[in-house]
Each structure stands twice: as C-alpha cells, then as structure tokens.
Amino acid sequence: MLIKVENVSYSYGSQKALNNVSFRVREAEKVVILGVNGSGKSTLLKILNGLLFPDSGDYYFDENKITKRFLSNKENNLAFRKSNCLLFQDPTTMIFNPTVFDEIAFGLKQFSNNGVNFKVERWAEKLGIKKYLNEPPFKLSGGEKQKVCLAAILSLEPKVLLLDEPTANLDPKTTGWLVDFLSELNSTTIVATNNISLAIELGERGIVLSEQRSVIFDGKLEELLEDKETLMKANLIHTHKHRNHSRNHYHIHYWD
Ligand SMILES: Nc1ncnc2c1ncn2[C@@H]1O[C@H](COP(=O)(O)OP(=O)(O)OP(=O)(O)O)[C@@H](O)[C@H]1O
Numbered sequence: 084m085l086i087k088v089e090n091v092s093y094s095y096g097s098q099k100a101l102n103n104v105s106f107r108v109r110e111a112e113k114v115v116i117l118g119v120n121g122s123g124k125s126t127l128l129k130i131l132n133g134l135l136f137p138d139s140g141d142y143y144f145d146e147n148k149i150t151k152r153f154l155s156n157k158e159n160n161l162a163f164r165k166s167n168c169l170l171f172q173d174p175t176t177m178i179f180n181p182t183v184f185d186e187i188a189f190g191l192k193q194f195s196n197n198g199v200n201f202k203v204e205r206w207a208e209k210l211g212i213k214k215y216l217n218e219p220p221f222k223l224s225g226g227e228k229q230k231v232c233l234a235a236i237l238s239l240e241p242k243v244l245l246l247d248e249p250t251a252n253l254d255p256k257t258t259g260w261l262v263d264f265l266s267e268l269n270s271t272t273i274v275a276t277n278n279i280s281l282a283i284e285l286g287e288r289g290i291v292l293s294e295q296r297s298v299i300f301d302g303k304l305e306e307l308l309e310d311k312e313t314l315m316k317a318n319l320i321h322t323h324k325h326r327n328h329s330r331n332h333y334h335i336h337y338w339d
C-alpha cells in the first residue's frame with residue numbers, strides 16, 4: 084500500500100482542521116478529495132506532503148512512517164521529496180525565483196543537473212509559458228503563475244502528485260489539457276477540489292470531508308454523484324431559492 088492515513092487529527096491551535104481521518108491509497112490510484120471551504124483538504128495534502136505532522140494518528144508513505152524525525156534524515160528527505168510533490172492552492176506561495184526558467188529548474192536541480200534545460204523548455208512549451216522563461220514570475224497573471232508551478236512539479240515526474248485546486252486559476256483550454264494529461268498519467272494523483280462536476284474528470288474515487296473535518300464518504304465518485312443526501316450533508320450541493328418567471332422555487336444546484 085503506497086499511502087496509509089490512520090486516525091489522523093490535526094489542529095491549528097484551537098482550530099480543528101482534521102478529525103480522525105483514515106484512508107489508504109494504492110499505487111496509480113486517482114483520488115479526488117472533496118469538501119467545502121475549511122473542511123481540511125489543504126491541511127490533509129500538507130500532511131501527505133510531509134509539511135505538517137499529525138497531532139494524533141499516523142501517516143505511512145511507501146511503508147515508512149512519515150515523521151519530523153524521519154524527514155530530518157537527508158537521504159530520507161530527498162527520496163520522499165522526489166517521489167511526493169504538492170502543488171499549493173495559492174501559486175504565489177511557491178514562487179521565489181528570479182525568472183520563470185529558474186522557477187521550473189529549481190526542483191529539477193535538487194535531484195540532478197542532467198537535462199535540466201531540455202526539461203524546463205519541454206514543460207514550459209506544454210503549458211504554453213515558453214515565451215516567459217526569461218521573465219520574472221511576479222509579472223505573470225494568476226493563471227500563468229499556476230502554469231509555472233504546474234510545470235515545476237510535473238517536470239519532476241513524481242510517483243505521487245498532490246494537487247490542491249489545480250484548475251482554480253486556469254482557463255477552460257488549460258483545464259481540459261490538465262484533465263487529459265492527468266488521466267493518461269501513470270502516477271498516483273490526489274486532487275483536492277470543491278467542484279463536483281470537475282471531480283468526475285479527475286478520478287474514479289472520491290473522499291469527502293465534512294464540515295466537521297472528518298471523512299463522510301469514500302468510494303466511487305459515480306455513486307457519490309447519485310448520493311444526494313451525502314452531497315447535501317457535505318454542503319457540496321444545496322437547495323437554492325430563486326425567482327424564475329416570477330415564481331419562487333427550490334432546486335438542487337451543482338455550481339459549475
Ligand atoms: N495556517 C492556519 N492557521 C490557522 N488555521 C488554519 C490555517 N490553515 C487552515 N486553518 C483552518 O483549518 C481549517 C481547514 O483549512 P484548510 O485550508 O485545510 O481547508 P480547505 O478544505 O483546504 O478549504 P478551501 O476550500 O477554502 O481551500 C479551516 O477552518 C481553516 O480556518
């Protein structure tokens with residue numbers, strides 16, 4: 084089993100962010116984490132990426148228990164970072180290099196100096212940002228910054244890709260490209276989103292976090308989409324009152 088999350092809880096001070104969360108992920112599985120704002124999706128991805136550590140419960144990656152102590156070993160750290168990459172929800176938190184080229188090259192250079200130029204150009208080309216390679220990243224739009232971060236992570240070809248709302252800033256064409264790219268990729272992917280209509284494009288399995296920050300569904304996304312009660316409970320759909328031809332009525336909304 085590639086990933087084991089066992090009874091994990093996490094709080095920021097008195098603010099609970101994850102409440103007794105457990106699940107397992109096999110190699111090459113495509114998992115979508117769903118939940119409303121504040122349900123703990125980003126916190127969970129940060130734990131999976133070894134940036135935060137559970138207050139209680141355990142996280143195993145490739146049979147190793149991921150703890151501060153385990154990752155303080157340089158070799159363990161490098162091996163873990165090479166195979167487990169997180170795309171942050173906010174691309175600006177990831178960007179710190181003087182040029183787009185350096186930004187994409189940064190991760191690659193940590194592991195090997197071989198073929199860096201080639202890889203940077205190839206991924207910049209795929210994401211349509213080659214013309215910006217010599218520009219400072221802060222000059223780019225939000226979606227363009229997202230593409231730089233995506234290029235930086237995809238170029239590492241990690242075993243596990245953790246993507247936090249990867250399409251939030253992307254235009255429809257790039258979203259389509261990413262969806263197709265991910266569906267053909269052999270890596271394990273765990274993608275957080277609160278867009279249920281996109282979820283079905285990103286994986287077969289869905290894990291839903293409730294507003295109480297615990298898992299209320301883990302199974303086939305197809306079944307989840309039929310399970311109106313769970314969707315309502317997680318507030319992923321809601322009844323919405325609006326005026327239509329001067330009559331008020333309620334219906335279920337999927338916001339997309
Ligand atoms: N750095 C932080 N300090 C304090 N509380 C935090 C911090 N980050 C998150 N939280 C709190 O933890 C809870 C879970 O937040 P998290 O960012 O994991 O949710 P999310 O599901 O990713 O939300 P969104 O859909 O808005 O991205 C929220 O109540 C949030 O206020």
Ligand SMILES: [Mg+2]
Pocket residue numbers: 124125126172247
């Ligand atoms: Mg988030």
